[in-house]
Structure formats: C-alpha cells, structure tokens
Amino acid sequence: MARKKIREHDSKRLLKEHLKRIAGIQLEIRSAQVTESTDFAELANKEPWLSTTKLVVKPDMLFGKRGKSGLVALNLDLAQVSQFVKERLGKEVEMGGCKAPITTFIIEPFVPHHQEYYLSMVSERLGSTISFSECGGIEIEENWDKVKTIFLPTEKSMTSQTCAPLIATLPLEVRGKIEEFIKGVFAVFQDLDFSFLEMNPFTLVNGEPYPLDMRGELDDTAAFKNFKKWGNIEFPLPFGRVLSPTESFIHGLDEKTSSSLKFTVLNPKGRIWTMVAGGGASVIYADTVGDLGYASELGNYAEYSGAPNEDEVLQYARVVIDCATSDPDGRKRALLIGGGIANFTDVAATFNGIIRALREKESNLKASRMHIYVRRGGPNYQTGLAKMRTLGVELGVPLEVYGPEATMTGICKQAIDCIMTAA
C-alpha cells in the first residue's frame, strides 16, 4: 500500500535502464547487491568489473547518514570488500533509535571526484518539488541555504524555462549537460511513479552525470501499470522492522488476500490486546489505551478490514489469541474485539471466524485469565453480538458485549480497570 522505499541498488537499476529509454542518456554506473546468500566468486564471475576496479561498499538498508556512521568503505579491492562485508553482515547497528542487523550491501566502482551535486524530487499534492545544489554530499544539511528549489505544478511540463532557476549559477560548460540530466531524471520520476527520489551526491565523470548515492520511493499502488518497467522490485520493510514469526505469518496472509490484515506486537508481555475492524478505528483503539496512560500494557496493534472471509478471519484471530494468551503469569488480561459502526461489512459474518478461534482457544483464554470486551455496529450487528454473548456463556469466559449505543472506545477504560484490579 502506498509509498514504499526501495533499495539503492534498485533505484539505480531503474534510473539507468529508463533514463536510456526515455531520455537517451547512458549512465555508466554499475552496482552489485550482496546479501547473506551471496557467493563472492560467483558474483565476480557475473560482474567482471568487480575484480578489475577499486570498489566502494556500504549497507543498502533504507537508512541514510551511512558515511557519517562509518559504514562506507572506499577504494577497496574485492577481497577487502568481502572482508568488510563479512565483519558486518548480520551484525546489529543502531540508526535513529532503531536497532537491527544489516542484511544487504551494495558494491560499486570507486569513483574519485571533486564536485558533488545534490538533486531531489518530491511528489506533492499540487505538483512536484525539485531541488538542486552545487554543494551536495554529506554536508548538505549545513549547506541547505545553497539549495535551489522549484515547484512544478501537476498541469505544467518540465521545460528549459522551468528548470532554469535551478542551474542558473552553474558554469556554462556543464549547465547544458546538467539541465538535460535533470529533465531526463524527472521524466523517469514521472513515468515510473516515483513519489520521492534523491541523489546526494551525483558528480560528473568525463563530463557525464554519475549518481554516487541514491534513494528512491515508489507508489506501489501504481504497480499494475509498472509491472514490466519495475521488473523484479523488492519493497523491504523499514529499517528496524524485523517481523516475528507470528507477524510474518499475518503479513503473508495479508499479501495473499484483497482484504487488509495487519498485526504488530508492541509488547509481548502486555496485558491489553486488540483485534479491531477498520483502518481508522484500529488506530484509535491503540491511541486510547495509550492516551489513558497504559501504553506500557498494550500488547499489539491489529487491524482487519475490507471484508476478509471467514477462514482468513479464523487464521488471523488464532494468531492474535495465541500471542495474547502466551506465558500466563496469573494476572488478568484483556482482549478488545472492537470496531466502529460498519458501513457495509456484515458484522455477523466476520464474527464467525473470530468465534471459531475463541472456541478453539478456550483453555488458553482461561489459563491466561482473559477478559474479553466486544464493541461493534453495522449491518447485521445484532446477530453478531448475540452470537458473541452466547459464546461467553458457553465457554465460561468473562465476555462483555456492546453495540452502537455504547461509545466506541468505552471498552478500553473497562479493560484497563479490569486488569488493574487485584485478584
């Protein structure tokens, strides 16, 4: 869904291939990707330049400031690169408060250079913002006042005239080349449904533009138009987001269906768990537990929407209940089966899957002293709520049920009161 970051390796692959196609510009860049499964000998066979040039190696993990963090090595031969990677692959690093292992590296030819240019393109509501600077590189933030920016409205096309303010101060001998490059990159940006693209820096090699560092973000809802152009594109999870086995099970389920199934564990030892219908409502339930001061007890974020079928709901609910009931510690827990008033989703039908899962997990629910709170409205909600009430009696598990007459998040407070009372 929506804007997805892609790896530097893919950004460069797409740029090189399509700049040639759309603007006739041949970029002399090369890059190779290294992961845990890479065999260096095999890679050197496939990419002979690796053995004949001096190289640069750096993590390709969707985080920036790699130079500043000492994660970029320059001017190495392939053996040294292999050593560099070996020392760091799978090792945890901390970036922007997120700790996670490095799993992917990018190797490129080492290109000595003096001039570093900055170029970025951002898709905005009414058009695109394009920024350019002659003072790019790792000091870009310190030199932000030197960055020139234009805003190109959606209905306007990129011409020499619109581009002019960006490059007005460039020496004449490079101005034409860079103008042509910016226009070409923008054409690729639009044609491939990029929502963000940044080169910091690019340089000139033999007078030709040469991106050294690149970041890209694609609009993945446009995948149906770009199947061929994007090729075998990967959308990695944000850095630091390592999926637990349960989370990746749900993630896999989500990718297979047209409905939406989301599940993130926030605190495995938390005592308040949620399973909420609807993109808007699910966020609000998590908010409310936090806003009431019990963020530390919130076990997870979970959302299901877009009318998943009974079997999908069943598989989904099993996972949520398993996590919510794991390692009983004798203290009470709460499960919020919440949702707003649906516009068109059949409430009773989606509840069927949840009810089957609850019935299967009866002993786990009892062992973890689970208290269940249900709130939902919408088509056929009376039937759905009645089934839930019957289930509570049948299982002998504390289960309270509310409809649209109650506030949506009232059960959050009840759940907190429940787990905070002694015994």
Next chain:
Amino acid sequence: MATGQLFSRNTQALFYNYKQLPVQRMLDFDFLCGREAPSVAGIINPGAEGFQKLFFGQEEIAIPVHSRSSNIFSDFIYSIEAACGAHPSADVFINFASFRSAAASSMAAMKQPTIRVVAIIAEGVPEADTKQLIAYARSNNKVVIGPATVGGIQAGAFKIGDTAGTIDNIIQCKLYRPGSVGFVSKSGGMSNELYNTIARVTDGIYEGIAIGGDVFPGSTLSDHVLRFNNIPQVKMMVVLGELGGRDEYSLVEALKKGKVHKPVVAWVSGTCARLFKSEVQFGHAGAKSGGEMESAQAKNQALRDAGAVVPTSYEALEGAIKETFEKLVEEGEIAPVPEVTPPPIPEDLSSAIKSGKVRAPTHIISTISDERGEEPSYAGVPMSTIVEKGYGVGDVISLLWFKRSLPRYCTQFIEICIMLCADHGPCVSGAHNTIVTARAGKDLVSSLVSGLLTIGPRFGGAIDDAARYFKDAYDRGLSPYEFVEGMKKKGIRVPGIGHRIKRADNRDKRVEMLQKYAHTHFPSVKYMEYAVQVETYTLSKANNLVLNVDGAIASLFLDLLAGSGMFTKQEIDEIVDIGYLNGLFVLARSIGLIGHTFDQKRLKQPLYRHPWEDVLYTK
C-alpha cells in the same frame, strides 16, 4: 474550492459501475427523506444496457442503464458522455470503478460540463493519477471526494453510495433530516461512528464528508471546513484527522487567519505511533508515521493553538462536541430542529429471511446436484471424489439419473450401451437432418437438435417401449406365444424385434456383444432369456424377426435394474414408465450428431438441395 453547499434535496447522480446494494441504499435514503425524485438518475455499466429495476419505497422503479458501446476500453468515455447527455440534471458522478480504471473514468466524467462533483470509492488509485484529477478539478472548479472513501451525506437531502450504512443506522443517527453540525474525516469507517456520536450529543449532522485515507485526497479537510463555514445552516464543525501528511496544517492556517468563524472541534488520531520503534504504515495509505510535524500529537497541538477545541483523547471527543454544541444552544445560535417521523422502509425479503422474521416458499426443487459450497457434488458425491476415484461417464449417469452409485459392472454396461448407440451412419433420419441443418449454415446447437427432434416412435424410440412390453409380459407370466399373439391382436408390432437387414443366420454383432457381457457379469438375465424365447418364436414366423439392439438393451436394462438389488420394484416401474431408456439413446446419439455437424462444417459443405430426379411429382 470553498463556496458552500454541494448537494440539495434535488441533487441527482450518475452511478458508474453498478452495484446493487449501494444504489438501493441511496434510494432508500431518498425515500426516508421524502425526496420526490430518486437521487440516482442513471447508471453506467459495462456490458449491460436498458433499465435496472430497484425499489423506491414500496414501488419498483426502472433506472436507465448506459453501457459501453463496445468492448474497446476507451469507449467508457463514450458511455459517460452519452449518460451525461441523457441526464443533464445529474451533476454528481459516483464512481465505483476499480482502482485500475477509476482515475480515467473520473477524468472523463469531470470533463463533462454537467458534472460538478466526482466521488471515487476505489482504494489504491495511483498517486500520480489522483494528482491529475486534483489539478483538473482546481482549474475547472470541480470537486473530487476520495479516492478510498465511502463518500458523504447531506442529511435529509442526498447520500453517496454506502455512506452511513444500514437504514436502521440512518434512522438512529437522524440523518433523514438536517441538523447543525458539519463533519469531515479522513476515515470512511469512522465517519459512520461519528454520525452516531454526533447524533447522541447534538441535533445531528447537516453534512458529513469522508475525504478518504490516501496521501493526496481529491479534496482536503480544510476545503470542506471552509465550505461548511459558508453554509448558514452549519453552526459548528467536527474534524477527525489522522497522523501522516500535512493536510491538517492548512486547517491550522485557515483558523489562524480567521477564515473560520464557527467553532471547530477536532481530533487527530494516531497518537499511538510513538509506541512503534520503526516507521509504520497503518491501515490507510496516508497514515504513515514520519517526521514530528506529521505526528498526531503535533497536529493536535497546532490545532489547539490555532483555536480549535481539541480534547485530550478520542474518548473525550464526544464530551467536547457536546460542550461546544450546548454552548451554542445557550447562546441562542441554534434553532430547535423540527422533528419528523420518517416513513417506514419495507424490509428486503433476503434480509428478513436472514434474520428469521419471515419465510418464503421456494419455486424450484432439485435433488440430484448441488453447486453451493466448496465444490459441486452429484447426488452427494463431491467432484473431487469423482475425479480421484476414476469414475467414468457411466458412474456420472448413475449418480445424476439414478441418484446412487451403481456397481462398476452396471456403469460399464451403461457405457457400452452409449458407445453402441453413439452413431449409426449418415443415412438414418436423425443424422440426415443434422447434416442438412449444418449445411444450411446453422450453428452447432441448431444442427444437433434438428437431429434429436427426429427421435421418436419410429426412430430410436423403441428401447423404452420394448422394455415396457417385455417387462409387462414377463411379470404377468405370459408365454412367448401368448405375448406375441396378444400384441398381434392389438395390431402392435413387438418392439425390439425385427431388423431391416439382419437375419437368423446373420445376427447383429452388437446384440451378441451385449449378451456376452451380461452373461459374464450380471447375476441374473431372466428378462433377456425371456426376450430370446420371444425371438425364437418370432423367428419361426419370419427369418428377419430377430432380437435387435433395442430389444437387447431394453431386456438387459431390466435385468440390470432387477438383478443389482439396488432398486425397489416401485422404482423400477417408475424408471421404465418415465422413459429413462430413451434418455440413454438421446445422450448416446448426441455424440454422433455433434460429430456429423463438425464433419459437415469441416468439409465446408454447401446448402443441401434434394434433386428433382429423386422426387416423384404427381397429382
């Protein structure tokens, strides 16, 4: 954008990509509000043209359906133009197209001078496409609601698609008559929740819009708040924002610049994002945790600082709305809304049945197959079993015709009968008719049935009669002599006996094969033995009165039914009486007739004309 009211009690819409439920719900809402004309003027639907029947209260009405003129994709533009031309009063375009085609059809609609508002329901429209729609709408003074939305509603006047859910909910939230609150949210799901909340603590909604959860919605929260500000009947606004994006800041700017004169109660959801360690994408495309500016906390604070009423949590939103409304009442800003009782909407039969309130008789009964559930089944045997166990056509016939699994020797016998009767050359009347029809350039089905329609008492229909007479005679204990002479007295030829070519010394090979099979596999062949005794007697009268293939199949089928032990006497009588055996011949011969049709088509044979020389013209 800005300016005021988008809809009125006379607003009419065109509905693109027909969906029964949302259209019916719009019409039910219209009826509830006492609208005179339905709010859906026309439907544009690929592959269907004419009229769509729908309910308007108790009455059925027919809404015109406009189709693509052909299957060429770009022709949807033609059908949108045609529909707009036919319904010039419709100025709202409700687009239920998929995310693949929503942008192109919306653009085509916006280019029509009659269309003012386009609502896009699909989730997953590419950002770049939406941006084109936004740019066009801005320079041409049009309004886009969505994508990724349920739509919006003006209470007592007009409703888009599924907005506000069921009729019960609409009545509960008093959406059939205008209140004083303007509401706008990103989430479509939450809009319904808030209609309920607002109805609980105020005089209700005047207008509610869900702008959709995308990064770049076609119209923004502030667009609608500024519009509400210009509608005199709206006395206060409620805004439900979401983390991600900066849309709420344009509202902050408008508030700061004093452009909004009415109280605004606002809440931005997503305060929980800080609990996540890495960047997260929530349910909506636009709801992505990013920089501090885009966080719910920062937006709530900015709105608060700009003068909006912002509670401390979502839970306190209802209280804040209540307080703000009550203050307006105290200040005399709000005139009491005259309460009306909406007319009752008759419940749909399907939902009434589902809830167990009514029952209705069925009009068709079927006992042989069931296509509901995971896979189709024949007489209770699922398709997978039929394939996995290697069942043949004979087994399938046994399931669908006799509703039971007959032993393999029986189903194999059925298959042999079908193979023997599949064709009998091009000269027999059935095949001849098929050939003539195929050569007249008619299609497969016409050629096949013209051959099948020939089957009757003189062609192919003898098996049933043979079975009936043999069975009757044997069961009554008639000797072959009594039987044959009795028939003769009645002037009936004994069916199953006699052949045009075959003689006592030149038996029909097919008959011999059937008899051999039955002797080897059948537990009893009493009917066949009786038929042979009859043949012995008839042969004594004439050399060509042999047992023919019809007679053999008929008598052996009686043995199959009686000897398998799987049919009661009553069932056997019924099978013979209904004429099952004729079915066997029709099925078998269809194979040959289809073959003759294909043969003639392949040979490109011209129209058949019978030669004059072959007709005796006489007075």
